[in-house]
Amino acid sequence: MLDNAIIMVSIILIINIVYVTFSTIRMILTLKGRRYIAAFVSMFEITIYVLGLGLVLDNLDQIQNIIAYALGFGIGVVVGSIIEEKLALGYITVNVISSDPEIEFTKQLRDKGYGVTSWYAYGMDGDRLSMQILTPRKYELNLYETIRLIDPKAFIIAYEPKQIYGGFWVKQVRRSRIKSGKKQEQKEKETAQLDQ
Missing domain, CATH: 3.30.70.120 (Alpha-Beta Plaits)
Structure with a gap:
């Protein structure tokens, strides 16, 4: 399944969007003093990060994977910020x-x-x-x-x-x-x- 380039790019993109979204939320929770919730979120964040980075590092010769990783990172920042605005903590x-x-x-x-x-x-x-x-x-x-x-x-x-x-x-x-x-x-x- 991972041999198909489109599927690989999609998986990397989605994984990085989810990872950076969790990262943004964890950072905001930490700044708001909600350290235990932030620690819980960070467990999912790091698991997703390792999966996504592993896929990219195993296929460094595929430029589309690196582009998907970078694009997912940017989209994840936006999604995380939108979620934080909806939560409106503090x-x-x-x-x-x-x-x-x-x-x-x-x-x-x-x-x-x-x-x-x-x-x-x-x-x-x-x-x-x-x-x-x-x-x-x-x-x-x-x-x-x-x-x-x-x-x-x-x-x-x-x-x-x-x-x-x-x-x-x-x-x-x-x-x-x-x-x-x-x-x-x-x-x-x-x-x-x-x-x-």
């Missing part, structure tokens, strides 16, 4: 500077379940409202959308905290009090209808 901290300190920004975000610390600041063009918000990564895009709806001119900076300890944020965020955008909008519509 938390993100978002710093927001509102152009209008009079907007009830903090209240609106807290009503949606986000932990917000805010303070008044002074920028080049006058007073500002500065906020720091912690959210699980899976709610990151919803948070950005909410911020843009409240203040389209808001300045946003986001980063992943290395370690989180204590405070109101962690308790509330871990309890998943954050309401997704669609669920919150539906709830607000139902409340408005009842009030009428």
Whole structure:
């Protein structure tokens, strides 16, 4: 079966896509502090790696195998990154500077379940409202959308905290009090209808 060049190229390509996908996920799990899951994933990763590399090294005279190996590596990086985005492990901290300190920004975000610390600041063009918000990564895009709806001119900076300890944020965020955008909008519509 491995004598057929097309089958050999396909096997090498698939093996390397799977290997690099596992490698990418393992690296991300390690960075997120999930070492035991990362160790478990690495067992499959190395087994697949040895199989794929062995096939290529046994057939170094076949340039298509080397090309398939390299192509599989590149595709594996993309696939692993997509899977990591879907998993959305960890938390993100978002710093927001509102152009209008009079907007009830903090209240609106807290009503949606986000932990917000805010303070008044002074920028080049006058007073500002500065906020720091912690959210699980899976709610990151919803948070950005909410911020843009409240203040389209808001300045946003986001980063992943290395370690989180204590405070109101962690308790509330871990309890998943954050309401997704669609669920919150539906709830607000139902409340408005009842009030009428």
